[in-house]
Amino acid sequence: MSPLSPPFLGARPPRWAVHVSLALGTLLVEAIIVASDDATGPYSVLYLLVATCAFCFLTRLEAILQAALVVTAYAAGLIIAPIGDGSGGSRWVLFALVLAAGGAFIGALRVKHDRLLTELRAISRVDPDTGLLGRRGFDEAMASELERARRSDIRFGLLVGAIDGYEAIPVRERRAVLALTADALNRAKRGIDTAARIGDAEFAVIATYTDERGAAVLADRMRAVVRDALLGRATMSAGVVCHPRHGTATDVLVGAARDALAEAGRLGGDRSVIAVSAADSIAARVACDEVQVVQLG
DSSP states (O other): OOOOOOGGGOSOOOHHHHHHHHHHHHHHHHHHHHHHTOTTSGGGHHHHHHHHHHHHHSOHHHHHHHHHHHHHHHHHHHHHSOOTTSOHHHHHHHHHHHHHHHHHHHHHHHHHHHHHHHHHHHHHTBOTTTSSBOHHHHHHHHHHHHHHHHHHTOOEEEEEEEETTGGGSOHHHHHHHHHHHHHHHHHHSOTTOEEEEOSSSEEEEEEETOOHHHHHHHHHHHHHHHHHHTTTSOOEEEEEEEETTTOSSHHHHHHHHHHHHHHHHHTTSSSEEEOOOHHHHHHHHHHSTTOOOOOOO
16 A cells, blocks of 8 residues: 555655655654653653554555564663663563554554545446446546557447436436436446446447447437337437547547537437548538549649
């Protein structure tokens, strides 16, 4: 586990800097105890502060090594500034036991803390109303899909769909409509595809190993399943894009799909529209009568 850093620092300090700082802290406390010539004074409590920082910010093995340095320094202090009643040995044993118990307690708290963080990260990836991935989970899935596409030189489709007339649906019914839509998308998509909710009434499906035409067929199938699931109360429109034809970044692909979705809405909804790529636009301009192609040379 990597060292933690306070929020105001911005960046994590190097691991070696944490080790050096704690070791210097131990030596500083040792110097104070030796200068005071009293190993039983209140300064020895500062050793516990150093050990606590070690168990909080370092791995278990690294914290144990730092704790061993603290215990060794305390023993050296007892030797340099011996206790007159001869109880130095028992004090050292008690100090070591307290340090071990404190380290074990902090370690248990860190394990529980890390488990809770893992659960929170998993929850934050999932939309609570639909059970689909939320926007964070969608962004992570898109990042993975883009990386796979770059490495393997493959295509994939992206569908962005929205429930037509969602604003007109009574508020008390919207959650049920979203849940039914999510269930329909899960039933209509392929097992290798990924579905997510990325807006109030907006859904996205990453269609792996699919071009825009295959993704459009998938979008039409999904719209039909959604229409049946909602029993005619609402329909869905979708914008379809393909990587890399329409873009090679998440925001570009989503933006193009939303543009196509908006066009589907302008056409009356309940339909799928494939986005126009830059290549399509140039081809259309060349094909029109207003553009003349002149052969040079």
